[in-house]
Amino acid sequence: MGKQSEVITSSENEVFDIELEADILKANKELAMENHAKLKEYGITSIDVMGSVGSGKTSLIKAIVSLLKKTQRIAVIEGDVTTTIDADIIASEGVPTVQVNTGKECHLDANLIKKALARLRLSELDLIFIENVGNLICPAEFPLGSDKRLVVISVTEGPYMVVKHPMMFYETNSVAINKVDLASAMGVNPSNLREDISRVNPKATVVLTDCRKMVGIHEAIQSLGLA
């Protein structure tokens, strides 16, 4: 303040070094904060659902929606590389869905969510689920602006999912261990998975679910603070 800045003029072919501190992930973080502010403005709770391919993310969202849709106004944003299969499954519950196809990308980002939110009537909603692309690596790195994160894994993925992908569990609020009805057939002990999770993130709540028989769905709802 008050001191005049030095003006540097360049001469031809002169080489300059400029020290910076430019966070290239900033754009996504800022958009995520914008999304979050917008959702809060409308009083909407939002859950980012992540997990590997085929772990049961869609089945769990469908099961939760089936129990909550009478008391809450819900919408679901479905992220996938391609197709509307998941969005169609959720739409059968009679709630608004928006399909986001990432095309080549392996994760949703805040900009895609911003676009999806523009397609929903936010004033008519209490709760939004965002189903991320099936992947246990990249989605952890791209916050979307949701209130909470839920990771879905299943016993059919074997006993090492948590140990192999600790970053996915480090920042999540809840974990659902799905397909527990198949645990003994798979030779996987859900208690061991639960222990692995608590070693990475002792604050995360863990629930055991079997979406086909609606086992553990109430617990999943409670663990997300939705009941």
Added chain:
Amino acid sequence: MHELSLATSLVDTLLEYAQKNDTRGKLLEVHLRVGKLRAISIEQLKFSYQVLAKDQFLNGSKLIVEETPALIHCPKCGFRRDFEVADDSYHFVLPTLSCPKCGTAAVLEGGDEVVITKVRFQASSKK
């Protein structure tokens, strides 16, 4: 897997910077600091950058990456050091996030940044 999106953000950030500061000429080098926890394959990031940096200002510039460690800190016994790598495969490293001394869940300190630290460019003409 997300190297392409990071390279895209990198190119966007550089072009935005050049436009804002009315930088004319040619970018020679861009220095990037990448935290180990980002699980980024440096080779793939460099490849993606070369593919995307086709703009006149960026074309031919070199991406130089410095990897920074991530510290784990044990809230129970106070242990603090760079995390251990369970599997140093080609694509990414797998950090173990519990204290190697007492087994308590550790807190991560840094190692998740992707920051442009320096750009070197050659001015083309006097204004």
